Amino acid sequence: MITAQQRRRPELAAFLRSRRARVTPADVGMPPGFRRRTPGLRREEVAQLSGVGVTWYTWLEQGRPINASPQVLDAVARTLRLDRTEREHLYHLAEVPFESGPERLAQAVGQEVQDIIDALDPHPAVVYNSRYDVLATNPAYRDLFLVPTTSQFGVPNVLWTLFSVPEGSCPLVFRERELPVMVATLRAAYGRHVGEPAWEDFIGRLSARSPYFVELWASGEVIPPGPRVKTFRHAAVGELRMTSVSLSVDGMPECRIVAYSPVDAEAKEGVALLREWRERLWPSADARDAEPVGADS
Template identity: 65%
Template sequence: MAGQPQTRVQPPARSTAPARRATRRTELAAFLRSRRARISPADVGMPPGLRRRTPGLRREEVAQLAGVGVTWYTWLEQGRPINASVQVLDAVARVLQLDVTEREHLYRLAGIPFVREPVSDAEVVGQEVLGILDALDPLPAAVYNARYDVQASNASYRTLWPMTSVVQRWERNVLYKLFTVPECCSTFVNSSEELPWMVAQLRRSYGRHVGEPAWETFVALMVSESPRFAQLWAKADVAAPGRRVKIFRHHEIGRIALTSTSLGIDGMAEHRIVVYTPVSEEDRLQIERLRGLDDPIIGCRKHGSRLSEALTDRAHTARP
C-alpha cells in the first residue's frame, strides 16, 4: 500500500567456513616459512653448503629431516588445501624446533586437536611456576588448566595423587582419573559432592571453547568412558571456581581433609595453581605419614599396585 514502508528481503548469509579455512591455511603457510627461516643448517647438524639465497633451511631439507615428501611439504607452505596428520606435524615441529606455544599454534592452524608428543612440565608452565610449586611443599600443589589437566605439580601432590604423574601426559587429567577408576579405588571420599561441582565448573569453561577440537574430543572421551560423567554432563549445570574442602582417602594411612584454594597465574590464561592446605593438625600429620611411605599403594588393595610397579610399567610403555 502507498505510504507503507517497504521491507527489504535480505539474501541468506553465505557460509564463512571456506573463507576461514583459507585464511587459516594462509596463516599456517606464513608461520611455517617464518619458523624455517630462523633454523640454520648447523642447528640441525647439516653442513652450511654454498649459494644459499634464503636464510634458514630449504624446504627440501625440512621435508628430508621430517621424513615427508618434498612436494607435500611445499604445498603445505603454499597454503594449499591438504590434510596434515598428527605424526607428520610432530615431525615438522621437531625439525623446526618449535616450543610448546608455537607447537600449539601450529596444531590450531592445521585443525589438529592434540599435540601427542609429551613435553616437560617446565616447557608447559615455566621454571618460575615450578619454583613456586616446589616452595609450597609440603603443601600439595598443582597447576590445572580449564579442563583439569595436571600441567605440573610438586612432590607432595604427586605423593597424594600419584596416578596423575605415573601416566602419559594426555592421561594426566583429574576428571579422567576420578571417573574411570572403580569406586573402591577413588581418591575422594566426598565424591558425591565434589564430582558434580567439578563437572559443572568444566561446563562453565566449556562455554568459552564450544566447537574447539581439543575440547570436543575430551568431552566425547569422558562421555564414552563414564556413564556417570555423561549423566552429570547432560544436566548442563554450571559453577564457578571457589574454595572447597576435599576429603582424600589413602588405603594405607586413612583419610586426609584438605582445603583447596585456586590462584591465578599471570600470562597463563585459564590456568591456576591449586594449593591444598590441611583442615586440622591431624591432617597435616597425615600428609607427613603419607610422605614417609617408601612404596605406597596406588588405588585400593584389591585393584591397586605399588608405586614402584607403576613406575616400572610406565618405563616399559614409554619405550619405542
C-alpha cells in the first residue's frame, strides 16, 4: 500500500521542477550563460542562491526522504519566487508544519460578499474577522441586533459591545454560557497574532473595560468557531432561539460569514415580524447607519 509520504515526495519533486523552470537567470540577477537545454534555473543555481548544498537540493528535488527545516524551505521559496499559497504548498509537500507570517485582518468586504449576505435575508447574516470586528451585515441582522454605537472603538466590534453594555441590556440571554465560548474562540485566533500591536491593544483595552473579560481571558480556554444554538432577547419580540453557522470566505483569511436561522416557530414568527416592521417603517431604506451587534462562536 502506498503511504501518504510516498505520494507527497513525487508531487514535491514535480512542483519544485515546475517552479524552477519558470524563473530565468535574469529574474535573479544572473547572466544567462550558454548551453541551457531547458528554460529556467539549473539545480546548482537554485542551491547557490538558497545557500544550501547542491547535493541536498538535488535530493530534495528528486523526492528523496530527507529532512528540511522551515529556514531552508523559506530560502528555496524566495529563490523560486513563490507566493504565499505556493510557499504553503511547498511546506505541506515537504511535511513541514506551516506557520504564516502576521497578516493584517480584513476590515471590509467586497460587494460580492455583501450581495451574498443580503440574499440570505430574512435570515440574519454578518461577516466577522477573527477579532469579532463587524465587517458587514444584512438588514435582518440589523433588525435583531441594534445597540447604541461604540464609535470610540473605531470599527464595530461584537466583543467590545457585549462586555461594555450592562448585563441586563446584553442581547445574549445565557451570557454566562455564551461569552466564555466567544472569548475562547478569540484566544484561539490570538495565538496567530501574539505580539502584534493591534491585537495587544485590543486585548488591553478590553481588559481595562471589563473585569469579566479579564477573568475569562485568564482561564486560557481555546476552541474553534462552530455551529451553536443561542437564545437572544429583543425588546420588541422577546426571546428568540437561533442556530448560528459559520462559513469561511475564500480570499479573506480569518473571516467568516455567520448566518442565523430560527430554531422554532416562535423565533421564525419573531424574525418575520421584525422584517415586517422594517419594511413598513423604511420602505426604501434599511437603517444602514445603525450599528448592530450579535454574537457567535
